[in-house]
Amino acid sequence: METNHIHSVQLDREQCVGCTNCIKRCPTGAIRVRDRKARIAQELCIDCGECVRICQHHAKIPVYDPLSSMDDFEYRIALPAPSLYVQFNNLDDTNIVLTALRKMGFDMVFEVGTAAEIVSEMSRHYVEEHPEMWPLISTACPSILKLIRIRFLSLIEHLLPIQPPVEIAASMARKKAMEETGLAPEKIGVFFISPCPAKVSACKDPTGVEKTDVDRVLAIRDVYVKLLPFMPQSAKEPMDLAEAGRIGIGWGVTGGEAAGLINDHYLAADGIENCIKVLSDLEDQKFSNLQFVELDACAGGCVGGVLTVENPYSAKTKMMVLRKYMPVSGWHGDLPGIGMWTEEVEYDPVDSLGGGLMENLRRMARVEELTKHFPGIDCGACGAPSCSALAEDIIKGEAKETDCIYVLWDYVKRISGVVSEIGGAASPAGKKDGPEKDR
Ligand code: SF4
Numbered sequence: 387m388e389t390n391h392i393h394s395v396q397l398d399r400e401q402c403v404g405c406t407n408c409i410k411r412c413p414t415g416a417i418r419v420r421d422r423k424a425r426i427a428q429e430l431c432i433d434c435g436e437c438v439r440i441c442q443h444h445a446k447i448p449v450y451d452p453l454s455s456m457d458d459f460e461y462r463i464a465l466p467a468p469s470l471y472v473q474f475n476n477l478d479d480t481n482i483v484l485t486a487l488r489k490m491g492f493d494m495v496f497e498v499g500t501a502a503e504i505v506s507e508m509s510r511h512y513v514e515e516h517p518e519m520w521p522l523i524s525t526a527c528p529s530i531l532k533l534i535r536i537r538f539l540s541l542i543e544h545l546l547p548i549q550p551p552v553e554i555a556a557s558m559a560r561k562k563a564m565e566e567t568g569l570a571p572e573k574i575g576v577f578f579i580s581p582c583p584a585k586v587s588a589c590k591d592p593t594g595v596e597k598t599d600v601d602r603v604l605a606i607r608d609v610y611v612k613l614l615p616f617m618p619q620s621a622k623e624p625m626d627l628a629e630a631g632r633i634g635i636g637w638g639v640t641g642g643e644a645a646g647l648i649n650d651h652y653l654a655a656d657g658i659e660n661c662i663k664v665l666s667d668l669e670d671q672k673f674s675n676l677q678f679v680e681l682d683a684c685a686g687g688c689v690g691g692v693l694t695v696e697n698p699y700s701a702k703t704k705m706m707v708l709r710k711y712m713p714v715s716g717w718h719g720d721l722p723g724i725g726m727w728t729e730e731v732e733y734d735p736v737d738s739l740g741g742g743l744m745e746n747l748r749r750m751a752r753v754e755e756l757t758k759h760f761p762g763i764d765c766g767a768c769g770a771p772s773c774s775a776l777a778e779d780i781i782k783g784e785a786k787e788t789d790c791i792y793v794l795w796d797y798v799k800r801i802s803g804v805v806s807e808i809g810g811a812a813s814p815a816g817k818k819d820g821p822e823k824d825r
């Protein structure tokens with residue numbers, strides 16, 4: 387099935403050896419290996435990066451903008467994600483990283499953490515004013531948002547309709563730069579420094595808004611390397627650039643967004659499998675008295691994104707230490723009057739059998755029947771993540787029964803039995819009543 391969505395996790399066919407290690411790790415069953423090469427069903431991919439983590443052959447690659455794209459603009463604004471700060475050791479002042487960003491070539495820095503404090507304030511009001519939507523589910527993690535849209539129909543009405551902090555930061559920063567420089571908007575480049583491929587895709591193909599104010603998305607791991615030489619000098623003479631406080635910076639780890647609501651009736655979970663379990667339990671109405679749910683696809687939250695360099699648990703500890711030295715909140719202005727979703731966000735299920743409602747009911751019955759032909763051990767040797775996924779692929783005409791090595795083995799055994807029977811019957815030496823009878 388074709389999709390118009392932009393995905394930043396892609397396959398490098400040359401590197402893929404067809405080992406099948408990635409197929410079971412994908413939480414949406416988007417990967418198949420056929421003819422010894424993986425392929426990703428784009429309509430199912432939520433850009434979580436799990437396949438990037440598992441592939442030892444570097445065949446799954448996150449695609450983002452190169453550092454050289456800074457040359458595309460006359461004036462450059464950096465939007466550092468809160469998780470950038472905790473890539474560095476012994477950091478006790480975010481101004482050091484922000485100063486290093488300026489020395490690296492950015493004309494302005496605007497912290498995503500500052501916009502996160504605005505979103506916290508907006509969310510606080512929204513949650514209070516909309517008890518009929520409880521529990522509201524955070525829409526800040528693009529992988530979780532996409533997952534809900536393709537798989538959890540009943541949860542769509544619980545989505546918090548507020549743009550992610552990076553979008554608000556981008557709009558505010560561009561406006562500020564235009565006022566300060568008098569430059570035309572196209573001369574100003576807004577660069578998000580991202581911890582994960584899901585946020586790269588979300589900036590290129592946003593949900594809930596028609597267009598994004600982010601021009602380019604760089605990876606934390608690329609920017610980190612570039613910043614390192616500027617850190618010692620920046621530590622000696624840090625500029626006074628930091629605005630975000632504890633609430634905004636805290637968004638980089640799981641529970642940080644929920645803590646910003648100052649509301650005890652919340653649940654926060656991380657890691658894609660745990661999040662799927664929470665979403666299933668929400669669908670089954672297993673929780674009571676919940677007002678807000680924060681879910682982060684990566685372990686530890688954004689600090690666990692595949693575009694970071696530091697171990698997520700170490701980064702989380704650094705975050706706790708860094709926050710000690712900060713004010714609770716750096717944002718004390720009025721709300722900027724932007725940031726709500728302007729476009730409707732709908733359920734966007736994947737028609738995995740590809741036949742429409744009535745035909746799919748028939749196809750599902752055939753899938754069930756066909757699945758019984760397979761051993762049920764979900765070994766993945768066929769290139770599909772489970773026996774039922776192989777059955778679905780066969781019904782769609784994308785695979786054949788003999789892709790299952792057990793079925794193939796039975797088939798080979800039967801054929802070789804028939805061949806030897808025929809051979810035996812045809813061979814004079816094999817004739818039971820042949821030579822012996824002749825003697
Ligand atoms: S893990 Fe997946 S993408 Fe990587 S080499 Fe194996 S089959 Fe190919």
Ligand code: SF4
Binds near residue numbers: 414
């Ligand atoms: S990024 Fe996630 S959803 Fe997409 S193919 Fe990889 S594991 Fe599957």
